[in-house]
Amino acid sequence: MKKLLDVGGNTGKWTLAITQASPETEVTILDHQPQIDEAFKAAEKAGVKERVHGVAMNLLDHSKAFPKGFDVVWMSQFLDCFPPKDIISLLKRAKNALNENGRVYIIEPYWDRQQHEIGAYVLINTSPYFTALANGTSKMYSAKDMHEYIEAAGLEVDEEIDNLGFGHTMTVCRQKP
Numbered sequence: 001m002k003k004l005l006d007v008g009g010n011t012g013k014w015t016l017a018i019t020q021a022s023p024e025t026e027v028t029i030l031d032h033q034p035q036i037d038e039a040f041k042a043a044e045k046a047g048v049k050e051r052v053h054g055v056a057m058n059l060l061d062h063s064k065a066f067p068k069g070f071d072v073v074w075m076s077q078f079l080d081c082f083p084p085k086d087i088i089s090l091l092k093r094a095k096n097a098l099n100e101n102g103r104v105y106i107i108e109p110y111w112d113r114q115q116h117e118i119g120a121y122v123l124i125n126t127s128p129y130f131t132a133l134a135n136g137t138s139k140m141y142s143a144k145d146m147h148e149y150i151e152a153a154g155l156e157v158d159e160e161i162d163n164l165g166f167g168h169t170m171t172v173c174r175q176k177p
């Protein structure tokens with residue numbers, strides 16, 4: 001059985017997709033309890049609840065380690081919710097949750113990786129919206145910035161794929177030797 005940690009897994013969209021596609025995968029969601037409760041309901045409906053687990057925690061408490069022993073730590077559209085100091089702490093804790101050959105997967109829409117200028121414009125201008133109307137700290141980052149945070153957390157880029165879906169990038173990171 002492969003073990004995946006879905007950090008900020010929300011109501012389980014990715015968790016359901018991977019557990020349905022891969023019967024050899026079990027997933028643990030880290031999020032607030034109400035989101036985990038919703039994900040459990042969705043997992044039961046989809047017939048995968050035996051392979052979906054959840055741990056409620058405040059992910060902004062840097063002193064709280066993630067559970068350990070994962071082949072994959074998955075962070076989809078999650079790190080853009082936070083300022084750099086929290087991103088680096090989250091990536092360090094993700095690294096410490098990995099098995100020896102495990103990988104951290106980051107999925108984000110970076111403004112410096114868009115195929116069209118309008119895509120970059122829309123993403124850059126999402127940041128003032130986040131600051132003014134959302135939590136005040138979310139920001140759409142460049143891949144260049146994210147690479148600095150990856151490095152600062154003791155990880156390195158193993159593989160990177162641009163232009164997935166609507167201009168998303170998947171960055172696969174491994175522990176630095």
Ligand SMILES: C[S@@+](CC[C@H](N)C(=O)[O-])C[C@H]1O[C@@H](n2cnc3c(N)ncnc32)[C@H](O)[C@@H]1O
Nearest residue numbers: 008009010031032035057058059060076077078
């Ligand atoms: C933008 S959503 C992630 C969406 C999901 N991964 C996806 O790709 O569809 C961010 C998630 O992080 C969770 N989150 C944000 N801050 C958190 C915190 N301090 N502690 C626990 N969960 C948090 C939210 O509840 C939410 O589910």
